[in-house]
Amino acid sequence: MSEKNREGKRTARERMLEQRAAEEAGSRRRKKLIVGGAVLAVIAAAVVTGVVVQNQRSKPETPTAAPAGTIGDKNLVIPVGASNAPSVLTVYEDPRCPACGIFEREFSATIDQLEDAGKIYTNAHVVSFIDRAVPGKGSKNGANALACAQDAGHFRDFHDVLYRNQPDETNDAFGDKAVLLNLAKQVGGLDTPEFQACVNDNKYGGWVSAVQQDFDKSSYKSTPTVLLNGQPIYPKNGNEEITPANLVKWVDAANQGKQLGTAGSNGQSPAPTAVASEANNPSPSAG
Amino acid sequence: MAGPAVQSGGSAPAPQRVPVWSEWVGTAVRLGLAVVWGWAGLAKIADPAEAAQAVRAYEILPEGLVKPIGYGLPFLELALALLLVIGLGVRLVAGVSALLLLAFIAGIASAWARGISIDCGCFGGGGHVDASQTEYLQEILRDTGFLLLAGFLLWRPRTRLSADGWLAS
Numbered sequence: 001m002s003e004k005n006r007e008g009k010r011t012a013r014e015r016m017l018e019q020r021a022a023e024e025a026g027s028r029r030r031k032k033l034i035v036g037g038a039v040l041a042v043i044a045a046a047v048v049t050g051v052v053v054q055n056q057r058s059k060p061e062t063p064t065a066a067p068a069g070t071i072g073d074k075n076l077v078i079p080v081g082a083s084n085a086p087s088v089l090t091v092y093e094d095p096r097c098p099a100c101g102i103f104e105r106e107f108s109a110t111i112d113q114l115e116d117a118g119k120i121y122t123n124a125h126v127v128s129f130i131d132r133a134v135p136g137k138g139s140k141n142g143a144n145a146l147a148c149a150q151d152a153g154h155f156r157d158f159h160d161v162l163y164r165n166q167p168d169e170t171n172d173a174f175g176d177k178a179v180l181l182n183l184a185k186q187v188g189g190l191d192t193p194e195f196q197a198c199v200n201d202n203k204y205g206g207w208v209s210a211v212q213q214d215f216d217k218s219s220y221k222s223t224p225t226v227l228l229n230g231q232p233i234y235p236k237n238g239n240e241e242i243t244p245a246n247l248v249k250w251v252d253a254a255n256q257g258k259q260l261g262t263a264g265s266n267g268q269s270p271a272p273t274a275v276a277s278e279a280n281n282p283s284p285s286a287g
Numbered sequence: 288m289a290g291p292a293v294q295s296g297g298s299a300p301a302p303q304r305v306p307v308w309s310e311w312v313g314t315a316v317r318l319g320l321a322v323v324w325g326w327a328g329l330a331k332i333a334d335p336a337e338a339a340q341a342v343r344a345y346e347i348l349p350e351g352l353v354k355p356i357g358y359g360l361p362f363l364e365l366a367l368a369l370l371l372v373i374g375l376g377v378r379l380v381a382g383v384s385a386l387l388l389l390a391f392i393a394g395i396a397s398a399w400a401r402g403i404s405i406d407c408g409c410f411g412g413g414g415h416v417d418a419s420q421t422e423y424l425q426e427i428l429r430d431t432g433f434l435l436l437a438g439f440l441l442w443r444p445r446t447r448l449s450a451d452g453w454l455a456s
Contacts, residue, residue: 031454031455035375035376035379035451035454036376036379038375038376039370039375039376039379039380040379042366042369042370043363043366043367043370043383045366046362046363046365046366046369047359047362047363047366048359049362050358050359050360050361050362050363050365051355051358051359051362053358053362054332054335054338054357054358054359055335055354055358057335058335058336058339058354058358059336129340129414132334132337132340132411132412132413132414133406133412133414133416209336212336213336216336216339216340216343216414217343217350221404221415222415222417
C-alpha cells in the first residue's frame, strides 16, 4: 500500500466522522428547535385559553339583574331616605369590614335620623372585597343578602342588624347563609320564602360582583368610604374628626337655605330617638 | 500549559459533564419551582375580577391591559408549572420564569417606591391593603428566592426524570 492510498483512506474516515458529527449536531439543533417550539406553543395556548375562559367566567360589569329600586346608570347603588333630600351621603361598605362595623355602630342611628328628617339621601355601595384578603364568603353572601333585603324593601333595617351582629373579620359567620337568614328574623316582615330563596340561591351574585368591580375601578381604596355631597368625610372632613355631632353639623351646614326632603322612614323602622352608639354582638351562631 | 490533552476536540460541543448528584438536585429544584408556579396560578383562577384588581392595583398598566394580564397570567404560570413537572425545554422555561420573576420584583419595588399600599397578589388576593399591612420586603425576598431556583435551572438545565433527558438519550 502506498503512502498516498493510506492517507486517502484516513481522510475518508475523517470525512465520515466529521459528517456524522455534523449530522448529530444538526439533529440536536432540530430537536432543540422542536422542543423550544413546543414549549412556546404550550405557553401561548395556555395564555390564550386562559384569557378566553376567564373572560367567559367573569361576571359582567353591568349586571343582568339588580334589586328593585336600585339607582345609578348600572343600578349598582341602593338608595335610602327621600330622594328629594338636599344632601347626598355616599357610603361604600363591606359587610365583613371591621372598620365599617365600628362606623355603623357609632353612626347608624344618626344617619337613620338624618334620613328620616329628609336631610340626607344615602347612596349605599355594598362592596365585597374582604373575601379576597381573608378566606371566606361572608362579604359576598352578606352583600347578596343585603340586595335581597333591598328587593323586599327592608335594606336599612337588615343593614343595621347585620352590622350590629358583625363577627370578627377572621370569623366567616356571614359566609353561612343560615346565619344571615337567622339575623333576618330580627327584621319584621323580612323572613319570607322569597327572601330565603334569594339568599340561598345567591340571586344577586352577579350584581354583587358588578358593584365590587365598580369599586375596583373607582379611586377609593378602603372601606368605609363616606362622602357628603361628593366630599370625603371619613375619618376626617378637612381637619375635623367625624363624630355623630359633627356629621349633623356638616349636613345642616350643607343644607342651609335649602328645602328639606320628604320626612319619614320610607317603609323602614323609624330611626331611634337617641344616638348612643350600639354594642357589638360578635360571632353570631347559626342556631 | 501543562495538563491532560483535550480528548474530544473538534467543532461539536462536548456533552456537559455534570455530576449525578447535581442532576438530582436539579430535579428537586425543577419540581420546587413547578410547585411555586402551580400554587401561584391556581390561587389566581377562582375569581377573575380579583385577579384583574390585583393587576390594576399596581397602577402600572393601562386599564385595557388589566384584564388580559389578570386573566392570562395564572394560565402562563400553570403552563410553566406543567412544563417544569415533565421537564421539557427546561432551560427555556427557566428563562421565561426568571424574566417573569424579575418583572414581579420590579413591579413590587415600583409600588413600594411610589408609596402605594398593596398586597402583591402573588398567590391570590392582591389589591389595596392598609399601609401597615404591606410586606414589600418579604415579597421581594421570596421572589428573589424563586429567582435563584430559576437561575440554577438556567445554569444546569439537565436534570433527572425529565423529558429533556429522555429525548436526548
